[in-house]
Amino acid sequence: MSIYQTRREQIYDWMARESITLVMISDFEDRRDPSVRWLSGQPGDALLFLSVDRKSLLVPWDINMAMLYANVDSFIPYSEFNRSSIKAIKGAAALFKTPLGSRVEIPPTTPYPQFLKYIEAVTDFDIICRDNGASPEMEKARAVKDSEELKIYQKVSAFTCDITDLLEKQVRAGKLKTEADIAHFIDAEGRKRGCEGTGFETLAAGPDRSFGIHCFPAYTGGAFGGQGLSILDYGLKHAGYTSDVTLTFAREPLSKQQEKMLTLVEKAYNLALAMASPGIATRDIALAVEAHFAKAKKFMPHGLGHGIGLEAHEAPNVNTRAENSWVLEPGMIITLEPGLYDPVQGGCRLENDVLITETGAEVLTNSRIIRL
Amino acid sequence: MSIYQTRREQIYDWMARESITLVMISDFEDRRDPSVRWLSGQPGDALLFLSVDRKSLLVPWDINMAMLYANVDSFIPYSEFNRSSIKAIKGAAALFKTPLGSRVEIPPTTPYPQFLKYIEAVTDFDIICRDNGASPEMEKARAVKDSEELKIYQKVSAFTCDITDLLEKQVRAGKLKTEADIAHFIDAEGRKRGCEGTGFETLAAGPDRSFGIHCFPAYTGGAFGGQGLSILDYGLKHAGYTSDVTLTFAREPLSKQQEKMLTLVEKAYNLALAMASPGIATRDIALAVEAHFAKAKKFMPHGLGHGIGLEAHEAPNVNTRAENSWVLEPGMIITLEPGLYDPVQGGCRLENDVLITETGAEVLTNSRIIRL
Numbered sequence: 001m002s003i004y005q006t007r008r009e010q011i012y013d014w015m016a017r018e019s020i021t022l023v024m025i026s027d028f029e030d031r032r033d034p035s036v037r038w039l040s041g042q043p044g045d046a047l048l049f050l051s052v053d054r055k056s057l058l059v060p061w062d063i064n065m066a067m068l069y070a071n072v073d074s075f076i077p078y079s080e081f082n083r084s085s086i087k088a089i090k091g092a093a094a095l096f097k098t099p100l101g102s103r104v105e106i107p108p109t110t111p112y113p114q115f116l117k118y119i120e121a122v123t124d125f126d127i128i129c130r131d132n133g134a135s136p137e138m139e140k141a142r143a144v145k146d147s148e149e150l151k152i153y154q155k156v157s158a159f160t161c162d163i164t165d166l167l168e169k170q171v172r173a174g175k176l177k178t179e180a181d182i183a184h185f186i187d188a189e190g191r192k193r194g195c196e197g198t199g200f201e202t203l204a205a206g207p208d209r210s211f212g213i214h215c216f217p218a219y220t221g222g223a224f225g226g227q228g229l230s231i232l233d234y235g236l237k238h239a240g241y242t243s244d245v246t247l248t249f250a251r252e253p254l255s256k257q258q259e260k261m262l263t264l265v266e267k268a269y270n271l272a273l274a275m276a277s278p279g280i281a282t283r284d285i286a287l288a289v290e291a292h293f294a295k296a297k298k299f300m301p302h303g304l305g306h307g308i309g310l311e312a313h314e315a316p317n318v319n320t321r322a323e324n325s326w327v328l329e330p331g332m333i334i335t336l337e338p339g340l341y342d343p344v345q346g347g348c349r350l351e352n353d354v355l356i357t358e359t360g361a362e363v364l365t366n367s368r369i370i371r372l
Numbered sequence: 373m374s375i376y377q378t379r380r381e382q383i384y385d386w387m388a389r390e391s392i393t394l395v396m397i398s399d400f401e402d403r404r405d406p407s408v409r410w411l412s413g414q415p416g417d418a419l420l421f422l423s424v425d426r427k428s429l430l431v432p433w434d435i436n437m438a439m440l441y442a443n444v445d446s447f448i449p450y451s452e453f454n455r456s457s458i459k460a461i462k463g464a465a466a467l468f469k470t471p472l473g474s475r476v477e478i479p480p481t482t483p484y485p486q487f488l489k490y491i492e493a494v495t496d497f498d499i500i501c502r503d504n505g506a507s508p509e510m511e512k513a514r515a516v517k518d519s520e521e522l523k524i525y526q527k528v529s530a531f532t533c534d535i536t537d538l539l540e541k542q543v544r545a546g547k548l549k550t551e552a553d554i555a556h557f558i559d560a561e562g563r564k565r566g567c568e569g570t571g572f573e574t575l576a577a578g579p580d581r582s583f584g585i586h587c588f589p590a591y592t593g594g595a596f597g598g599q600g601l602s603i604l605d606y607g608l609k610h611a612g613y614t615s616d617v618t619l620t621f622a623r624e625p626l627s628k629q630q631e632k633m634l635t636l637v638e639k640a641y642n643l644a645l646a647m648a649s650p651g652i653a654t655r656d657i658a659l660a661v662e663a664h665f666a667k668a669k670k671f672m673p674h675g676l677g678h679g680i681g682l683e684a685h686e687a688p689n690v691n692t693r694a695e696n697s698w699v700l701e702p703g704m705i706i707t708l709e710p711g712l713y714d715p716v717q718g719g720c721r722l723e724n725d726v727l728i729t730e731t732g733a734e735v736l737t738n739s740r741i742i743r744l
Contacts, residue, residue, distance in 0.1 A: 029685070030481075031403070043588050062585045062673065064715050069588075079673060082693075108485050109402075113503040115484040131485040180563045184556045191552045196589040197573070213434045216415050216441075217568040301434065301451060313401070321454075343436055 003148045004041050004071040007141070008056055011039065014137050015052040021102035022125070023050045023134045024089060028061075031109045034310035035138040037240055042070040047078070047085060049092040057095060059088050086121045093125065100124050108135045143307050143315040144331040149241065150355075153333060156238040157353060157364035159193045160245060163236070168370055171225050171249065179204035179219035182232060190236040199235030199242025200312045206230050207251075210346040213302050213339070225249045225372060229258055229346035231339075235312060242312050244335050245367035246351035252371065260296070261340045261348050262369055268292050268338035269350045272304060276336065276354055276361040282318040282326045289338055290320055298340055305335040308353060332356040333364070375520045376413050376443040379513070380428055383411065386509050387424045393474035394497070395422045395506045396461060400433075403481045406682035407510040409612055414442040419450070419457060421464040429467060431460050458493045465497065472496050480507045515679050515687040516703040521613065522727075525705060528610040529725060529736035531565045532617060535608070540742055543597050543621065551576035551591035554604060562608040571607030571614025572684045578602050579623075582718040585674050585711070597621045597744060601630055601718035603711075607684060614684050616707050617739035618723035624743065632668070633712045633720050634741055640664050640710035641722045644676060648708065648726055648733040654690040654698045661710055662692055670712055677707040680725060704728040705736070 001009075015023060025048045027036035036048045045061040056073045060066035063077040074095065081087035089104065098104070104125040106118060118127050145153065163186055170176045176185055183202040190198060205215035207228030215231070224230050228251065235244040250262060268289045275285045286304040293300055303319030316326035318334055328334075334356070339349030353364045373381075387395060397420045399408035408420045417433040428445045432438035435449040446467065453459035461476065470476070476497040478490060490499050517525065535558055542548045548557055555574040562570060577587035579600030587603070596602050600623060607616040622634060640661045647657045658676040665672055675691030688698030690706055700706075706728070711721030725736040 045586070064713065065584050065586075065588060109483045111481045112484045112487040112501045113480050129484045180560055184560060188552055188556060191589075191591070191593045194593075197591075201569070212437050214417070214437075216437060217563075219563070219569075221563045221566075341436065 002071050003146070004039055007146070008039050008050060009054070010141055011050055011134065011138065012052060012054045014134070015050065018133070019103055020105050020128065020134065021052045022089075022093060022096065022098050022104040024048070024085070024092070024104070024106050025050075025134075025138075026085065026107050031107070032311075033107065033109070033135075034240065035135075035142065038138070038142055038310055040070050040072050042066055042072075043240065046070075047088050048072070049088075049096070051092075051096040051098065053096065055096060057092050059092070086118060089118070089122055098125065101126060103128050105129070105134050108133065139315045142309055143326075144329055145309065145333055146331075149309070150331070152239045152241045153353075153355070153364060156195070156236050156241055156243045159190065159195060159236050159238065160243040160353075161366045163189045164245065164247065164366055167232070167247075171370075172372065177223060177225075178221050179206060179224045180221050182224055183219045183234075186234050186236075194238065196237045196240070199237040199244060199308075203231065203233040205232075205347070207346050210348070211341050211343050212347070213341060225251060227251045228254070229261075229348050231347055231349055233349065233351065235308075240310050242308055242310075243353055243365060244308050244312055244351065245353065245365045246337055246339070246349045247367050248348040248350060248369045250348070250369060250371050255345060257342070257345050258348075261298075261342070261345060264293065264296055264298060265338050265340055265348050265350050266369060268300075269336060269352075272336045272338065273354065273361065273363065276328065276334070276356065278328055278330050278356055278358065280328050282316055282328060282334070283320060283324045286318055286320040286324075293338075293340070300338060300340060302339065305337050305351075307332060307334050309333065328356045330356050330358050374443050375518070376411055379518070380411050380422060381426070382513055383422055383506065383510065384424060384426045386506070387422065390505070391475055392477050392500065392506065393424045394461075394465060394468065394470050394476040396420070396457070396464070396476070396478050397422075397506075397510075398457065398479050403479070404683075405479065405481070405507075406612065407507075407514065410510070410514055410682055412442050412444050414438055414444075415612065418442075419460050420444070421460075421468075423464075423468040423470065425468065427468060429464050431464070458490060461490070461494055470497065473498060475500050477501070477506050480505065511687045514681055515698075516701055517681065517705055518703075521681070522703070524611045524613045525615075525725075525727070525736060528567070528608055528613055528615045531562065531567060531608050531610065532615040532725075533738045535561045536617065536619065536738055539604070539619075543742075544744065549595060549597075550593050551578060551596045552593050554596055555591045555606075558606050558608070566610065568609045568612070571609040571616060571680075575603065575605040577604075577719070579718050582720070583713050583715050584719070585713060597623060599623045600626070601633075601720050603719055603721055605721065605723065607680075612682050614680055614682075615725055615737060616680050616684055616723065617725065617737045618709055618711070618721045619739050620720040620722060620741045622720070622741060622743050627717060629714070629717045630720075633670075633714070633717060636665065636668050636670060637710050637712055637720050637722050638741060640672075641708060641724075644708045644710065645726065645733065645735065648700065648706070648728065650700055650702050650728055650730065652700050654688055654700060654706070655692060655696045658690055658692040658696075665710075665712070672710060672712060674711065677709050677723075679704060679706050681705065700728045702728055702730045
């Protein structure tokens, strides 16, 4: 049984329990959902239908691509449905002989006006669109990595560590001077190792721009690593899975306030890492970091971390929001990324990827504050 | 009056006509909407509220960034609303003293379950979520470029032409050998000229991979420009606006079928360009190209083109779909990009950016089939 089939079996079991006969998952430019790739191997631009009688149908935009990548029971090119998801639902139901009146679940991201169109056009079935259905079930399953995913993370983490070490050397040697130099170096080194690319646009911010949580543009032809604080946030994507790390490069002399920011962020990171273990609520970790910063009258304007996987940001959340009820489990991979930002002093952030183990946590990456 | 204010005035006029008191536009990672940038200058990660009494409020994720880029009447950081769009709507209504019972329009991309939450939580107003409201109004306005946008397109088109010429030279000289070489060259040359980056991930497919409409991964460390057909699809992004061109590199000897594909695609492009002028329905152009290919028993598995602007794909559509009712107007900028793909022969596509003028069309870019 392929890993994709094994993953689909989990969803079929859930469908049987929930009396859902057909599920549609959609991964297109307007709304990406890598669960299509997780369940079929198809890297995107497709609808995936799962039928409770344990059959799958992929409806890809590009059939040539699907023939190469997808592991499913059947294919029908999207063009055969005139690229209409309504026609595709009807086609899937015909293929699977879905009984009249069955419950058919569509993505919870379905826009309200589109939902009304489904209701009007698909009258043979009971169309279900909800936040607490198939989608969070897949999200939950994806939050705990399986053995195939852990193997991929061994690789992508090792590549990331190598490249971080190389980067430090090259910056110290004065060979990577601009933000764009850094970004291209990462991308080239990653692809040399067989990565699909970066997991997101590399953010490289020299001292003049590091005050932004996410600098804009992501990188420029401007200098990186000059006096003060530079931030580099990058991830590699291998076989669909992304790493996500942030380094701060601090070139002396630094102001007292900059030194204080670095110390506070490093302490916040160590505090968070010490707490990361199975059974801990991620919100409690985030609240502890918030309290640590509050003692120094500082405020972190973003969440402490997040899960990583087929998306750069996925479950579990690691933030202080009241509705965050995630509890860490072995096999989860999260980032911890405390940061502080100041319009005058610039910003610093330290981020590593952390695998939750049976007994605690394993830091997969080697990101750090680098003093130049 | 700033260009952003001028653009907002169009929307305020529309709101008054439609009796809409408040409009919310949302541009976040899960659903991007560059209309926020179009109306405020803020490049992303923000909610924008427009009140019919001609006032605007930006609710940015990163207030430091907003202070640099945004041109609006007022700001409130998203963190003050605990990053809840429901709280932000209530906050905006309080700021603008929106009368009870007013019509408040939210994005048509609002997921159905989220729509239910708005309805439940925001009881003081009439929440409107529809496909034919503010969003297509902005889409329509953005489809016809204003003088500021045309100035930007003069620049980004010139950069694109330069880089295409440089690319041809470098590939002929054997200096750019791999797909990744090409992608990094484009990105570096673009940023050197002050571009924000590329408009989308550069697609560079050597002869082994050019059969895919959009190759996956977008580019690799593999060879580009070897015997047969290689496709390069790229765009530069300058001041938010993207170009979008595709070159085919054909290295001889070519098979008869490959020669035929090149000839058919070039003819399709010329046919489409000859038709592009004000008053023509874009669907008619796409149908003419479809018929041209059908005569040769060929099928193009994607649309003929699309508008470009703050998004790589935006209005107007240029395809054969029955619901495509777009008619070309002066100031529209569209791509024309006929292509043919074969699992054995590989693929070819030719794409340029075309500005519709008062009398016809002006080709802004210089993409072509390059024989090596």
